[in-house]
Structure formats: structure tokens, C-alpha cells
Amino acid sequence: MEERNKTLGEFIIENQAAFQYSSGELSRIINSIRLAAKVVNYKVNKAGLVDIIGAAGAQNIQGEDQQKLDVYANEIFIQTLINREIVCGIASEENDEYITVEGNDNCHNNKYVVLMDPLDGSSNIDVNVSVGTIFSVYRRISPVGTPVTIEDFLQPGINQVAAGYVIYSTSTMLVYTTGHGVNGFTLNPAIGTFYLSHPNIQFPKNGIIYSVNEGNYVHFPQGVKDYIKYCQLEEDERPYTSRYIGSLVSDIHRNMLKGGIYLYPTSSKSPKGKLRLLYECNPMAFIVEQAGGKASDGLNRIMEIEPKELHERAPFFCGSYNMVEKAEDFMRLAKLSKY
Ligand code: AHG
Numbered sequence: 001m002e003e004r005n006k007t008l009g010e011f012i013i014e015n016q017a018a019f020q021y022s023s024g025e026l027s028r029i030i031n032s033i034r035l036a037a038k039v040v041n042y043k044v045n046k047a048g049l050v051d052i053i054g055a056a057g058a059q060n061i062q063g064e065d066q067q068k069l070d071v072y073a074n075e076i077f078i079q080t081l082i083n084r085e086i087v088c089g090i091a092s093e094e095n096d097e098y099i100t101v102e103g104n105d106n107c108h109n110n111k112y113v114v115l116m117d118p119l120d121g122s123s124n125i126d127v128n129v130s131v132g133t134i135f136s137v138y139r140r141i142s143p144v145g146t147p148v149t150i151e152d153f154l155q156p157g158i159n160q161v162a163a164g165y166v167i168y169s170t171s172t173m174l175v176y177t178t179g180h181g182v183n184g185f186t187l188n189p190a191i192g193t194f195y196l197s198h199p200n201i202q203f204p205k206n207g208i209i210y211s212v213n214e215g216n217y218v219h220f221p222q223g224v225k226d227y228i229k230y231c232q233l234e235e236d237e238r239p240y241t242s243r244y245i246g247s248l249v250s251d252i253h254r255n256m257l258k259g260g261i262y263l264y265p266t267s268s269k270s271p272k273g274k275l276r277l278l279y280e281c282n283p284m285a286f287i288v289e290q291a292g293g294k295a296s297d298g299l300n301r302i303m304e305i306e307p308k309e310l311h312e313r314a315p316f317f318c319g320s321y322n323m324v325e326k327a328e329d330f331m332r333l334a335k336l337s338k339y
């Protein structure tokens with residue numbers, strides 16, 4: 001028989017066997033995310049089309065179809081995880097409070113909580129530019145059999161047991177890690193199956209791409225300004241190439257395959273940065289580190305930050321190991337020269 005790539009389903013089963021004492025819960029979570037991703041992918045691909053259909057029979061279009069895609073994606077991921085009764089709690093960018101999952105079978109017996117950004121880069125939807133979903137999985141701290149507590153969600157990134165993203169683009173991919181490297185799966189839309197297309201992804205140690213919203217330049221801290229000027233200097237492989245999509249998932253995905261750095265620093269406009277620590281920075285940091293890259297807040301490792309709030313923000317420097325290190329040098333230098 002002709003050799004073919006492994007499917008995500010086969011990969012999950014194979015890896016499940018490798019965890020001797022695992023109950024299969026984590027595998028079932030990844031499986032649910034796989035399913036929800038396919039549903040959201042279908043909807044993302046129809047974005048715009050719904051408007052065309054709507055124009056022909058505007059009166060008949062009900063609220064459901066007009067829901068913003070990030071609300072829709074949120075519902076799909078939450079419902080899939082709840083229906084399958086595999087997590088005890090969910091936190092999402094779209095919900096102020098975390099959700100305690102209660103099912104017929106007393107779902108409190110489950111071990112894991114999931115945190116997510118159901119639709120990342122949602123402002124890109126209307127203009128046909130790629131978007132994503134980000135997820136992060138932790139083992140609960142509170143005892144099994146009781147309702148989840150906020151402490152189950154406020155864990156540092158180093159406690160993550162799995163993290164991943166889905167990128168909905170020219171092709172749709174699911175990329176994830178369980179702490180044993182990073183693997184990427186591409187969806188064959190004709191048959192609705194993800195195939196292992198990017199085994200053991202390695203973040204190039206160096207790169208020539210820098211990704212930052214330079215429109216905010218005047219508001220950036222001095223260290224970031226200095227680093228950007230360094231990127232633009234004519235020397236060695238510089239000036240680097242500037243690439244900024246405005247979807248964290250897409251920008252980091254590209255940089256991870258090609259080599260590059262992504263920056264979302266603090267600014268005088270957003271003194272804590274913009275990105276959310278728990279469901280944007282931490283999961284991306286886990287993936288990036290697992291691929292051999294580096295993720296920090298400019299001075300400290302992102303995954304070691306002790307979170308205080310569900311929706312807290314953090315500055316984010318993430319990408320090729322040596323590039324992030326260089327950016328951190330500039331941050332430290334600027335901090336020192338302030339005193
Ligand atoms: P979200 O769509 O989940 O709110 O996230 C958008 C984020 C991130 O994806 C992106 O990198 C960043 O916002 C872009 O922000 P700017 O428009 O300020 O550059």
C-alpha cells in the first residue's frame with residue numbers, strides 16, 4: 001500500500017500509548033479541539049458568503065448567522081468540550097468569568113481545565129486574512145470531585161500540560177505540543193481529516209523577520225525603540241524584513257517556520273501590553289519553547305510569571321532564540337541607563 005502521512009487521530013492514539021499512566025483524558029481533549037476546529041474552519045471559510053446569501057434574503061437571516069465569528073467560535077469550542085464531558089473548567093477571552101463544567105456524570109471528576117482565545121485576529125475576518133484559535137491545558141490544583149476554583153486557572157505557564165493553535169488560512173493547520181516537541185497537522189478539507197504535515201517543528205535559532213505594530217513606535221519603551229533601530233541597521237544580514245499580519249497566531253506561525261521575532265511590548269497607550277497572558281502568551285510561549293525558540297516579557301521568561309487575574313495582560317517578545325535574546329539585551333541596557 002502507498003505510504004501516507006499519519007492522521008491526527010492516529011498520532012493521538014500512538015502518543016496516548018506512550019503515556020503509561022495516562023487515563024486518556026488529555027487525548028480526548030485534543031480530539032475535541034480537533035472536532036471544534038473543523039466546525040470553526042467550515043464557518044470561517046463561509047465568512048463573506050453568508051453576507052451574499054443574506055443580501056438575497058436579508059429578511060430571513062436570523063441572529064444565528066449574523067453572530068460575530070468570535071462569539072460563534074467561542075460557543076463551538078465550549079459546547080464541544082462540555083458535551084464530551086472531558087474538562088472540569090473552561091476560561092475564554094470571550095467570557096468574563098471562568099466556566100465550571102457540570103454534567104450528568106459529575107464532570108468535576110475530570111482533571112483538566114482549558115483556557116482559550118477562540119478566535120485570534122478577529123479583525124482580519126472581514127478582509128479575508130488568516131485568523132486562529134489558541135488553547136492551553138492545565139491539570140487542576142483543586143481536588144478532583146469538587147468544583148473548579150480560580151486557582152486552577154491562575155497557574156504559571158510552566159504548569160501547562162498541553163497547548164496549541166489552529167490557523168485558518170490558505171490551508172488550515174492544527175499545531176500543538178504536550179511537552180514533547182511540536183507537531184503540525186494540515187486539514188484536507190475534501191475529507192475533513194488532519195494529516196501530520198510538519199513533524200517535530202524546529203524554530204530556527206536566527207531569522208531575518210521582525211514583526212511588530214510599528215505604528216505604535218513613538219509609544220514604545222526605549223529598549224524596544226533601540227531594538228527596532230538595530231533591526232533596521234545596514235549590517236550583516238540586516239536590515240531585517242518587516243512582516244506584521246495582526247494575527248498573533250499567523251505572525252508566530254510564519255516566524256516559527258522561517259525564523260523571526262514577534263514583539264507586542266508595553267506602550268504608553270497600553271502600559272501592560274495588549275496580549276493576554278493566560279490564553280495568548282503562555283500557550284504560544286510553550287509551543288515556541290518546545291520548538292527551540294524563546295518567549296519573554298522583555299526581561300523575564302513568560303511561562304514563569306505568576307498570574308493574578310484571568311484576563312491579565314503581558315508584554316510579549318517571542319521567536320528565534322538568538323533574536324529574542326538580542327531584544328532582551330536592548331531592554332536591559334535601556335533599563336540600566338535610566339538609572
Ligand atoms: P484578538 O482578535 O483575539 O482580540 O487578538 C488580536 C491580537 C493579536 O492577534 C494580534 O497580534 C494583536 O491583537 C494585534 O494588535 P494591534 O492591532 O494592536 O497590532
Ligand code: MN
Pocket residue numbers: 117119120121248280
Ligand atoms: Mn487574540
Ligand code: MN
Pocket residue numbers: 070093117118119120121122
Ligand atoms: Mn480573540
